[in-house]
Amino acid sequence: MLKTFKTGGVHPPENKLSSKAGIASLPLPKTVVIPLSQHLGVPSKAIVCKGDIVKTGQLIAQSEGFVSANIHSPVSGVVTKIDKTPDTGGYKKDAIFIDVQGDEWIETIDRSTELNKTINLTQGEIVKKIAEFGIVGLGGATFPAHVKASVPKGKTAEYLIINGVECEPYLTSDHALMLEKAEEICVGIEIMKKAIGVSKAIIGIENNKPDAIDTMKRASTGYQGTSVQALKVKYPQGGEKQLIKAILNREVPSGGLPIDIGAVVFNVGSIFAVYEAIQKNKPLFERVVTVTGKEIAKPSNFKVRIGTPISYLIDLAGGMPENTGKIIYGGPMMGKAAINTEIPVVKGCSGILLVSSGESCRKAIEPCMRCSKCVSACPMGLEPYLLAVLGEKSMFDRLEAEKVMDCIECGSCSYTCPSGRPLLDYIRYGKTNVGKIIRARK
Amino acid sequence: MSMIIVYTIATLSGIGVVSAIVLYFVAQKFKVYEDPRIDEVENSLPAANCGGCGYAGCRNFAEACVKSETFDGLYCPVGGNDVMSKAATILGRNAVEKEPQVAVLLCNGHCDASPKTNIYNGATTCAIESALYGGDTGCTFGCLGHGDCVTACTFNAIHIDTDTGLPVVIDDKCTACGACVKACPKGILELRKRAKANRKIYVACKNEEKGAIAKKSCAVACIGCGKCFKVCPYEAITMGNNLAYIDADKCRLCRKCVSECPTQSIIEVGFPPRKIKEEAPGAVTGENAPADSSNSVSN
Amino acid sequence: MDKLITVSPSPHVHSGQSVSKLMYWVIIAMLPAFAVSVYFFGIGAIYLTLLSVASCVFFEYIIQKYLLKTPVRTSDGSAIVTGMLLAFNLPSGLPPFIVIVGALVAIGIGKMTFGGLGNNPFNPALVGRVFLLLSFPTRMTKYPVAEGFGTPMIIPSEALDASTGATPLGIIKEGIKSGDGIGQILQSEGLSYTDLFTGNIGGSLGEIAASALLIGFAILLIKKVITWHIPVSVMGTVLIFTGILWLFGFEGHQIVLDRTGISLPLLQYTDKNTLELVPFHMADPLFHLLTGGLILGAVFMATDYVTSPMTSKGQLIFGVGIGIITVLIRVFGAYPEGVSFAILIMNGFTPLINRYVKPRRFGKI
Known part of the structure; x- marks a missing residue:
């Protein structure tokens, strides 16, 4: 019997069109727009000015307060302005505009692809570095990772749960990441285990990704206390409360946090970002984004620099289909419909979904017949x-x-x-x- | 047979008498003393129970009036000064005078002026749309047109004009209770001083963007150029956030600013036609662009 | 791009389920029972059902269009379901005007008065049925004897007594009064469990064939139109409750108490100056389950979305309530059948159940 959560849940059609596409790298866009509010909590404060020359990975906006996150430049180039840019809903928010010139990374970043397994930092240093390198939850909620990694006094974590569920239909970015970066994710898990002081980690993956389950199982065999748990497909299993219930059969109390029942949940994307930050000194400035849709020519997973306009990604995936009626920023269940394609990719953007005009409108509202x-x-x-x-x-x-x-x-x-x-x-x-x-x- | 009728009547009467006695004693026993003035004040109120005073209903307002020593913070916007002076007489206090007000929509982004950039397809209330989206036009400050104000109005004083997609306040019905002002998530409804013959001049725009951007999203946006500010002889106009604002208390309705405005975002309502008239301006709800443009042309 | 992009709050996908789809599945689930009734009652069953459905749809259309002036929603199929359920609750051969009155009451009073689909507190078809039962008691309880497909279309009124009979439960009720044992009664009427199962009995259109109704139940479950909670709890309660009474009052088990014993409605004084349990002719649980429209009520009427509770816990309470009231009416009441009344009574409790029976909240401390 595969595990799953008990209460409720639905089974929307999965439509994982890009699950076999792998992760493709992109040429850099000409300009990037980096919103200052990409995470849950207080918006960051820009520390660069118009005309400044920045390098890839350089800190450009500082976190304001504990629940906030640093933002690093995803490209090298010139800051053209600090102005307002519309978010997915059309409301104008502060953002840094950068013109891309070349791709010069700051020297501290280790750009080699070798796997580095030795963890040299102490618990406190890891948490500090996570905060410094601007890592947030990449599953979509964009909660600053260092806040979750700092276990409050009086509470102890027992389990680290890695969310590889990806229950949203269409999206495959975590799936692709697990297939290609399984080793790195496992090292990332070791780092996180050390940071929050637990010995057991469980990777939850839904049963519709058998290849990812296999890959992760193989990769995690060498690590004491890390295991993979296959889960029955059911939406919203990727919600952290549902995931903990499915794996540990514990319920986060109403109004409480996972740490109240001894669990800390991280998305595989965040774990990979943690690996890159700790072992390779690379701040969070790129992520995997799925560009998909039934009409789109090449549903793909791209490794994208933060701030890239989504129109650029759509062009690379085969262009905007004629009859596009809706552009969804994220998955179809919880994503936001964007007002246009000029919106930049932010840290929490796991996918771009183009919906044809036939499917973009809701059905007519009928009276509630109390069907329950x-x-x-x-x-x-x-x-x-x-x-x-x-x-x-x-x-x-x-x-x-x-x-x-x-x-x-x-x-x-x-x-x-x-x-x-x-x-x-x-x-x-x-x-x-x-x-x-x-x-x-x- | 006749006995049955007699018995029936007797039984029913008996039950009636017993119940009446029981009810009488119960009523006596559980009687609660209430200040009779509460009833009096309540009777003098408009009985609209609109909540415009900040209390749940007219009775609560009456109670509050009787309880407190003065009329501080207590005012019935619907009944206005007449009702408040009546209440004052009942309670033997001095009435508080307030100037009558009327709700005004500070947006003129009708369909032609502010073209749609998106189709909104969610629950049709302004509150829900504004929580996620700035609006389905380029302007994120203007009216969404789902009519939360219409729903909030208990006096049927607001309706959505199907041509412009904007709510229209019927001045004669508006009691200035403020329900629409509270309901509007965009904050574009305002209570303004009610002038003679419902005349009013106001800047019908709340777009805080810089002039060029505002103008791009809406043809009748205030671009914050300040021309009206310079021309106003009474210092009634203030500038801020790329917007002009006309203080209704200082405005003497001279209409100089109206003709000065390059985007026709200043609206005059209720005035007689100007000298060379081409079209009569809309009488009560005349916040339509053609009327205004004709006015500005004539000058 | 000249076409405008749609924006809306999440979720952006929908299950594709709709009111009309669900209603049409209910109709499909009723078809087996309908087929059986056509087989036994002939063309009259088709006539009655069509008349009832047509009147329900007509009244809904008229009321929505001209009286309430709301958008007409007759195409959602709910009026068709009401019409079919009403017909299922009527005896074949009922004069047309009674059917039309029933439809008017069902739709007009039972449904539209409260604002249409979703707002009616009581099951409209049952409101119509009970109204007819109280207004035309004789006609509503005289059931034509099933004569196969060739049964004449309308039974003329003078023949009412000639070719009609009572339902099995009615027969039992009458029989008990006359003091016969249950076995005797069944034997003399020539009733067997096979008859009950296949529908070869007297009764209203839809209630006769337990097997066809259970096929409908299976369809509804497979298509996830309803959950098992209400039908199973209703039928289970009836089985258990009648089972207890049956064991308690089985013939030959006479309990003799002395005078100071507790008085029960089942007990009668005898001339022996002692209290004695009168042989209590209780039909067995299976008989109760298969007769009196219990399955029809449990599967199709108690599960009506609008009038049943929202939570599964509430639905179980609702079903148990229906079961208990049904048995109480059948065994102790004046009517031989009690499902309609039981469902209506529990409909009345639905808002209360919804108010107090909440689903188990996730993470409840």
Whole structure:
């Protein structure tokens, strides 16, 4: 029996079109735009000015506070301006614009591809370096990695869980990474184990990636305490709460963090970034991005410098199909629909999905017939139909009592609703407002 | 047979009498004393229960009025000065006078002026769209047109104009309760002083972008050029965030700024037509571009 | 690019499920039972069902279009389901006007009064059925004897007594009053379990064939239209509850108590001055399961989305409630059948169940 989480879950069509594509490198774009807010928490502060010449890997924006992250230049070139640029939603945010000139890396980065297994740094030094090199969770939530790696006093971590689930349909960036960089990931796991002080690490991979399971199993045999756990396919298994439940059969308490039950979860992408940072002195300035879609000519996984406009990636994957109706930044379940293709790739961008105009519109909204499919689909044991109605009516007190803050916004409810109701839209609205009320109370 | 009827009537009457007695004693026993002035004040209120005063309903407002010693922070925007003076008489205090206000939409980004750049396909409320998207036009400050203000208005004073896609406030129905102002996630509705004959002049734009960018996304955007600021004889106009703002308290409705504005983002409403008229300006809701352009041409 | 890009909040994919698809699957699941009723009641069954469906759709259309002035949603199939369920609950050979009145009550009062699909507290088809049962008790409880496909289309009113019979449960109820043993009654009526299973019995259109209804149940389960919770809990409760009563009151088990014993409704005074358990003619659990529209109610009517609880825990409570009330009505009440009333009563409890029975929250401390 394969493990999985019990409550709720849905099975959207997987459509992993680019799973066999491997990871391709790209020529550099002409300009890059680096938003200062690429992570959860306080936006970073730019420390370069217009006209400055920067090298690849150079620190260009400093973190502001504990929950924040450094940003390094992904290219070498000239800073043309520090101005506002629209994010996926069209709101203008501060960003650094750089004109690419050559590709000169800072000297400290070890550009060799040799595997380096010896870990020389101490626990504290690792965490410090993770923070310094701007590593954030690359699964999508972009939570600064050093915050997760610093286990708070009074709590002990027992397990390090590596998230190789990639439950989002279409996306294959983690899959490709596991196939090509299995050894590096395993060393990265050793580093993380040392950083958070645990001896056991479990890599969770869904059963639809048998090659990745094999590769990781083979790579991890030499490492004491690291094992691979195959999981039954079910969305949203990549959510950290669901993943911990599936692997350890423990539940993160409502309002709590994984560390409360002795687990720390990292995405394989973040682990690889940690490996590169610690062993190769390479800050986080590139990542693997899947460019996919049913209509696109060459669904691919690209190794992309942060700040590259997504239009550039789409061109390299065979160009924008004629009938594109929606550009999704991330996966189809939790990704954001972007307003245009001028948006740059940021640290949390795991994929670009082009949806044809036929599939881009939601179905017509019908009345709720209380079929309770959303209740059975909710992985958090909530009642989406109720939360949506309460959200629509702005009844925030009751929303809080009905545990709206537990919602992980996975979208299973809206996905499954036969009436096509925008359940998650209203829940998210309610959640935002309840969050404000709770913060105001403190 | 007749006995049955008699019994029935007797039984029913008996039940009635017993219930009445029980009810009487229960009512006596559980009687709660309430200040009779609360009822009086409540009766003088408009009974709209709109929440414009900040209380849940008219009764709560009446209670608050009676409880507090003064009218500090207590004002019924719907009833206005008349109602407040009545309440003051009941409570034997001095009434607080406030100038009557009206809700005004500070955006004129109608469909022609501000072309769509995207199609929004989510839940159709402004609050939800604005949480994720700046809007489906190039302007991230303007009206989204889903009508959260229409839903919020309990007086049917706002409706969405299907031609422009913008909400229209019917001044005569607007009670300045402020519900729409609170409901608008973009903050483009404002309560402004209500002038004679509902005349008003205001800058119908909240776009804080630099002039060129604002103008690109919307033809009638305020570009922050400051021409109106220079021409205003009463210092009613202030500049900030690439925007001009007309203080309704200082504005004397001279209309000099209106003709000065290069983008027709300053709107005049409720004025008689100017000397050489081509078209009558919209009477109450006349925030339409053609009327304004005709005005500026005439000067 | 001249075409505009769509933006919307996540998720950007949908399961493709829709109200009408679910409704049409319910209709497909009802077809086996419909086929059986056509086999036994002939062309009259088709006529009755078509009339009922047509009237339900017609009334929904008229009310939505002209009375409520809301968008017309008759194509979603919910009115067809209501119409079919109503017909399934009616005896073949019912005069057309009664069917039309039933449809009007079902759609007009049962559904549209509350705002249409999704808002009605009670199952519309059952509202219609119970209204007819109370208004036309004689016609609604005289069931034509199944005569095979050649049964004439409408049974003329004068023949009402001639060629009609009661349902198995009705027969038992009458039989118990006359003091016969259960075995005797069944034998004299020539009823066997095979008949109950294949539908060769008297009854309303849809309730007769347990096997066909169970095929429908399987279809609904496979297509994930419903979950097992309600049907299984209803049928399980009826089996267990009637099983207990059956064991308790089986013929030959007479308990003699003395006068100071507890008084139970089952007990009667006898002339021997002692309390004695009267031989309690309780049909066995399987008989109860297969008759009286229990499976029809459990599979198709109790599972109505709108009127059943949202959580699986709530659905189990709901099903157990229906089972208990059904048995209470059947055994102790005046009506031989109680499924309709039981479902309606539990429909009334649905909001309460929804309010207090919550799913198990993930990470509940």
